[in-house]
Amino acid sequence: xxxPTQRKADKVATAIEAQIISGVRKxxxxxxxxxxxxxxxxxxxxxxxxxxxxxxxxxxxxxxxRGAVVRHLTVSGLLDAFLVVxxxxxxxxxxxxxxxTPDEKTGAEAANLCCQRAAHDGDIAAFNxxxxxxxxxxxxxxxxxxxxxxxxxxxxxxxxxRHYVTQFPGYxxxxxxxxxxxxxxxxxxxxxxxxxxxxxxxxxxxxxxxxVVHLLEQQSQKGSQP
Amino acid sequence: xxxPTQRKADKVATAIEAQIISGVRKxxxxxxxxxxxxxxxxxxxxxxxxxxxxxxxxxxxxxxxRGAVVRHLTVSGLLDAFLVVxxxxxxxxxxxxxxxTPDEKTGAEAANLCCQRAAHDGDIAAFNxxxxxxxxxxxxxxxxxxxxxxxxxxxxxxxxxRHYVTQFPGYxxxxxxxxxxxxxxxxxxxxxxxxxxxxxxxxxxxxxxxxVVHLLEQQSQKGSQP
DNA sequence: TTATCTATTTTTGTATACCAAATTTTCGCG
DNA sequence: CGCGAAAATTTGGTATACAAAAATAGATAA
Numbered sequence: 001x002x003x004p005t006q007r008k009a010d011k012v013a014t015a016i017e018a019q020i021i022s023g024v025r026k027x028x029x030x031x032x033x034x035x036x037x038x039x040x041x042x043x044x045x046x047x048x049x050x051x052x053x054x055x056x057x058x059x060x061x062x063x064x065x066r067g068a069v070v071r072h073l074t075v076s077g078l079l080d081a082f083l084v085v086x087x088x089x090x091x092x093x094x095x096x097x098x099x100x101t102p103d104e105k106t107g108a109e110a111a112n113l114c115c116q117r118a119a120h121d122g123d124i125a126a127f128n129x130x131x132x133x134x135x136x137x138x139x140x141x142x143x144x145x146x147x148x149x150x151x152x153x154x155x156x157x158x159x160x161x162r163h164y165v166t167q168f169p170g171y172x173x174x175x176x177x178x179x180x181x182x183x184x185x186x187x188x189x190x191x192x193x194x195x196x197x198x199x200x201x202x203x204x205x206x207x208x209x210x211x212v213v214h215l216l217e218q219q220s221q222k223g224s225q226p
Numbered sequence: 227x228x229x230p231t232q233r234k235a236d237k238v239a240t241a242i243e244a245q246i247i248s249g250v251r252k253x254x255x256x257x258x259x260x261x262x263x264x265x266x267x268x269x270x271x272x273x274x275x276x277x278x279x280x281x282x283x284x285x286x287x288x289x290x291x292r293g294a295v296v297r298h299l300t301v302s303g304l305l306d307a308f309l310v311v312x313x314x315x316x317x318x319x320x321x322x323x324x325x326x327t328p329d330e331k332t333g334a335e336a337a338n339l340c341c342q343r344a345a346h347d348g349d350i351a352a353f354n355x356x357x358x359x360x361x362x363x364x365x366x367x368x369x370x371x372x373x374x375x376x377x378x379x380x381x382x383x384x385x386x387x388r389h390y391v392t393q394f395p396g397y398x399x400x401x402x403x404x405x406x407x408x409x410x411x412x413x414x415x416x417x418x419x420x421x422x423x424x425x426x427x428x429x430x431x432x433x434x435x436x437x438v439v440h441l442l443e444q445q446s447q448k449g450s451q452p
Numbered sequence: 453t454t455a456t457c458t459a460t461t462t463t464t465g466t467a468t469a470c471c472a473a474a475t476t477t478t479c480g481c482g
Numbered sequence: 483c484g485c486g487a488a489a490a491t492t493t494g495g496t497a498t499a500c501a502a503a504a505a506t507a508g509a510t511a512a
Contacts, residue, residue, distance in 0.1 A: 006290065007494065009278070033464070043496045045271075048465090049278045052235070056282030058375060064232060065464055065503050080370040087317050091310075144306040146383070149284065150376050157372070233465065259493070269467045274494090291474050291493055 008042050013050035015040060020059055020070050021159040027072035031060065057153045071157065075214045078161060082206025085154045089135065090199030092142040092151060093182055097191040100141035105186065108137040112179040119172035127172050128162075134179055138186075138198070164212045171208065175201070234268050239276035241266060246285055246296050247385040253298035257286065283379045297383065301440050304387060308432025311380045315361065316425030318368040318377060319408055323417040326367035331412065334363040338405040345398035353398050354388075360405055364412075364424070390438040397434065401427070 016036070019025045036047045051068050054060040061071045073081060100108075114130035139151050165171070178201040185194035242262070245251045262273045277294050280286040287297045299307065326334075340356035365377050391397070404427040411420035 009494085034462095044464095045495060045497095049275060052275050052278050053282045056279050058372070066505090067463075077371065080372045083321075083370060084317075084372045084376060087313075091313050144309060145303065146284070146306045146310045146380065150310060150380065154372065154376065235465085260491095270493095271466060271468095293475090293493070 007046070008040075009046035009049035009053070012036070012040050012042060012046050013053045016050060016054060017059060017156065021156065023160065023163050025070050027070050027160060029070045031068045031070070058157050070160070073157070073161065073213075075210060075217060078158070078206070078210050078213055081154065081158050082203065082210065085151070085158060086199045086202035086206060088147065088151050088154060089139070089202045090195040092139045092144075092147055093186070093198035094191040094195030095144060095147070096138050096141035097186045097189055097194040099143045100138075100186060104137060104141040105183075108134055108141070108186075109183060111137055112176060112183060115172070115179060116176045119176050122172075124167055124172075131175065138182070158206070158209070161209050161213055164216065165209050168208055175205075178204070233272070234266075235272035235275035235279070238262070238266050238268060238272050239279045242276060242280060243285060243382065247382065249386065249389045251296050253296050253386055255296045257294045257296070284383050296386070299383070299387065299439075301436060301443060304384070304432070304436050304439055307380065307384050308429065308436065311377070311384060312425045312428035312432060314373065314377050314380060315365070315428045316421040318365045318370075318373055319412070319424035320417040320421030321370060321373070322364050322367035323412045323415055323420040325369045326364075326412060330363060330367040331409075334360055334367070334412075335409060337363055338402060338409060341398070341405060342402045345402050348398075350393055350398075357401065364408070384432075384435070387435050387439055390442065391435050394434055401431075404430070 016025070016031070025031070031051055033044050033047050033051070036050075037044045040047070051060060051062070055062040055068060059071055060068050062068050096104075111130055111134035115127055115134060118124075118127035118130055139148055142148065178197065182194050182197045182201065185191075185197055242251070242257070251257070257277055259270050259273050259277070262276075263270045266273070277286060277288070281288040281294060285297055286294050288294050322330075337356055337360035341353055341360060344350075344353035344356055365374055368374065404423065408420050408423045408427065411417075411423055
């Protein structure tokens with residue numbers, strides 16, 4: 001079975017997405033069709049299709065004839081996004097408590113062990129990877145395709161803003177504990193509990209990110225009118 | 227402020243979407259680029275972008291070089307979809323209970339009055355329109371852009387299947403009562419109550435649709451091996 | 453100097469033509 | 483009737499051209 005992701009348009013889309021998430025292209029930055037075509041050694045056609053795709057997922061804002069830019073979330077937009085992501089992750093965890101296979105549970109536990117090790121070592125990059133793996137595993141465990149799709153699109157919108165909070169004292173260790181609580185509830189097949197714990201966990205993440213972004217926004221406002 | 231929907235690609239996308247929702251193009255039907263280009267009097271370029279957009283929203287399945295078809299949901303896919311839609315609409319109603327403006331509340335009440343009149347007259351088409359308006363108004367009342375976006379993409383996937391249950395004895399009147407209960411909770415600013423009521427309401431809708439689709443699927447299976 | 457209007461240059465949206473690769477269809481043959 | 487090969491079709495992608503809209507630069511007036 002062949003993946004339609006083989007198309008250049010999709011490769012370009014994931015490449016741009018990666019650049020946005022990794023911070024190479026910052027919110028508000030314009031996406032120039034011709035420049036992107038040159039950069040990725042393709043013609044404008046696949047680039048345009050890639051931009052359309054990213055616009056549909058919300059990672060990019062389409063401004064009609066005025067071009068496309070990396071989506072810029074305001075503080076209120078970030079709050080909106082984290083509300084949705086936390087609720088959806090809560091629902092996913094609730095379902096996962098009933099539907100996860102033993103393999104998936106093992107995977108989630110292993111991922112949290114990686115989180116723990118990374119937290120102990122203070123290795124932020126490793127923690128981010130393991131943390132992502134943990135959440136992905138729970139989301140996969142809900143066995144609801146549409147929910148998974150909605151979650152990936154919702155989460156990806158918040159990713160560009162995670163860079164502002166990669167290092168936060170005590171954040172990693174606390175997360176490990178919250179992950180463990182979710183896993184306990186899942187093991188006990190307590191769907192409601194797992195959902196609530198996961199929702200709260202994501203909300204905490206979000207609050208910290210929102211705090212930082214809010215701070216940065218105020219700073220940039222002060223800096224622009226001295 | 228100009229709408230990027232001015233582009234032919236977007237016009238074509240909404241046109242195709244309307245055709246799919248209205249049942250002109252049924253699940254599984256292939257979308258031929260050249261035929262669509264001819265039908266809408268445009269070149270292949272905007273058609274391709276339109277298909278990409280619809281594929282990104284999930285209304286169309288992209289099968290790589292084997293073309294694109296109208297998405298076909300299995301029973302389990304429909305169950306997945308309605309679970310997500312009901313949860314999201316519940317969240318929207320919960321937020322709406324706290325955030326709706328007086329105008330929006332009036333609009334929702336007016337929409338349900340239209341539902342009531344249509345139910346009384348047995349006018350299915352009018353009911354569908356009013357019902358849509360009611361839900362749209364509640365969703366608008368949550369004042370969360372991302373949630374609204376996620377809801378529109380989730381709901382649109384289920385729309386093609388609503389045709390199978392347009393007429394269901396007693397369905398319309400029952401819906402009017404459930405709408406009224408949601409509105410009562412919103413007026414009482416009871417977010418949790420409104421959310422639960424809305425979630426249940428949508429779930430009931432979904433169950434009926436799933437029942438019918440399930441029935442149709444069994445029939446078509448029997449019919450295909452006589 | 454600064455503001456504003458205009459002319460120039462870019463960039464996007466669309467149309468065409470064309471090609472290669474993949475898929476489907478057709479057709480002939482066993 | 484079934485199977486496999488050739489032909490036709492369809493998609494993915496490139497290149498090019500061009501009109502319309504935007505952004506930019508430049509010139510002019512206050």
